[in-house]
Amino acid sequence: MITFQDVSKTYAQGGHAALSAVSLSVAAGEVFGVIGASGAGKSTLIRLINGLETPTGGRVIVDGDDVDALGVEGLRALRRRVGMIFQHFNLLSGKTVAQNVAFPLKLAGRPAAEVKARTSELLERVGLTAHADKYPAQLSGGQKQRVGIARALATGPKVLLCDEATSALDPETTEQILDLISGLNRELGLTIVLITHEMDVVRRVCDRVAVLEAGRVVEEGAVEDVFLHPTSDTARRFVREADGEAATAPGVGGRLVRLTFKGEATYKPVLGEVARVTGVDYSILGGRIHRLRETPYGQLTLALTGGDVDAAIKSFEASGVRVDDLTGEIAR
Ligand SMILES: Nc1ncnc2c1ncn2[C@@H]1O[C@H](COP(=O)(O)OP(=O)(O)OP(=O)(O)O)[C@@H](O)[C@H]1O
Incomplete structure (x- = not known):
């Protein structure tokens, strides 16, 4: 057009x-x-x-x-x-x-x-x-x-x-x-x-x-x-700006990641399951549930510590959750 x-x-x-x-x-x-x-x-x-x-x-x-x-x-x-x-x-x-x-x-x-x-x-x-x-x-x-x-x-x-x-x-x-x-x-x-x-x-x-x-x-x-x-x-x-998401996370160690849940993954009890299986701990730094037009989605910014962090990231991904590593980005 x-x-x-x-x-x-x-x-x-x-x-x-x-x-x-x-x-x-x-x-x-x-x-x-x-x-x-x-x-x-x-x-x-x-x-x-x-x-x-x-x-x-x-x-x-x-x-x-x-x-x-x-x-x-x-x-x-x-x-x-x-x-x-x-x-x-x-x-x-x-x-x-x-x-x-x-x-x-x-x-x-x-x-x-x-x-x-x-x-x-x-x-x-x-x-x-x-x-x-x-x-x-x-x-x-x-x-x-x-x-x-x-x-x-x-x-x-x-x-x-x-x-x-x-x-x-x-x-x-x-x-x-x-x-x-x-x-x-x-x-x-x-x-x-x-x-x-x-x-x-x-x-x-x-x-x-x-x-x-x-x-x-x-x-x-x-x-x-x-x-x-x-x-x-x-x-x-x-x-x-739209989210008010923290651009920095002073004093928080570990691997900073953003998880994006959409569709079915939104309703699975993924967080606890992955923590139990891989032994990682997580601190929640930010989160939101929103809609993109009609589609609901959730995003969580976490610091992952202890346990097998790489395995945790793989498990999230296997459950249909997108993982973005923010370790470099968040300081920007
Ligand atoms: N009529 C004009 N004569 C000269 N320069 C102009 C004119 N209109 C816009 N500009 C310049 O062109 C550039 C882009 O302006 P434009 O108004 O398209 O941006 P904008 O993104 O719509 O900004 P705003 O949100 O402030 O309206 C600016 O540097 C502005 O100063």
Whole structure:
């Protein structure tokens, strides 16, 4: 659905490259996350998808079109197929909720009866029917983002771009908006690209993720792989931030390992069994049970001492538990 081929972008006033040699592709129907720190190039990347920015090198292909080669009319048509929502909602403050949602339909020259019917259908979908005649200033942040979503869906897009869409919201509202976005993906088959600086957002809704650092993709893959076994320092940092996992374990000896339990292994009494058989002791340094979209998983960070540590690691692995040796990593 979306392909970046060796894309670079240097702003005229910028000097250094905001994006360098970015190649990635987003399949139809998936939720693709782009995570990076401030200034990594996330906004630039997402704005290239609907032609709000143009690349200085490479090509961005969306739904079969080379975005940079589209004329004014072609771009307008593309933007009807690619909706966008924003961190600060970007609503028209002088228009009501219903008028905000109707706006793109009116711009597209749709007949009045269709505009009315479609607007009420969209307001119903995002749960704002009762607020149709209010103005944005009378709404909560979450309600404003719902208006943004309804407006983005007005022209029946295939793709929804989410530019830090939950960054201005509290955790509970964030969860509701992410649920709404997930539902749109499931029920309408919308392809979704979201940019964020929070790994938790990626964990909750994305199928795949690219990690951006200083304009380059430093890691990309299934969320499960990147989240459970990050390979780049940047991804590790984001995962740790999301977990609050200890980055150091001062004064603890032994072999530091992270166990990942998934699927059946999650419910086996593996820890005690392995300790008994191999004679190792363990101190628990950190732990969490979470979900990756719908899949539960558990991770435990342990210091293993005494007994036969190598045999213990083999036994964990034989029980379907993944073991990562953190002895080198944890000091980083
Ligand atoms: N219009 C612009 N003109 C000049 N430089 C820009 C412009 N927009 C972005 N940049 C620069 O490009 C780089 C990437 O910026 P971008 O906004 O894409 O990053 P980001 O990851 O979205 O950051 P943030 O999370 O802070 O929004 C930064 O160095 C930024 O200063």
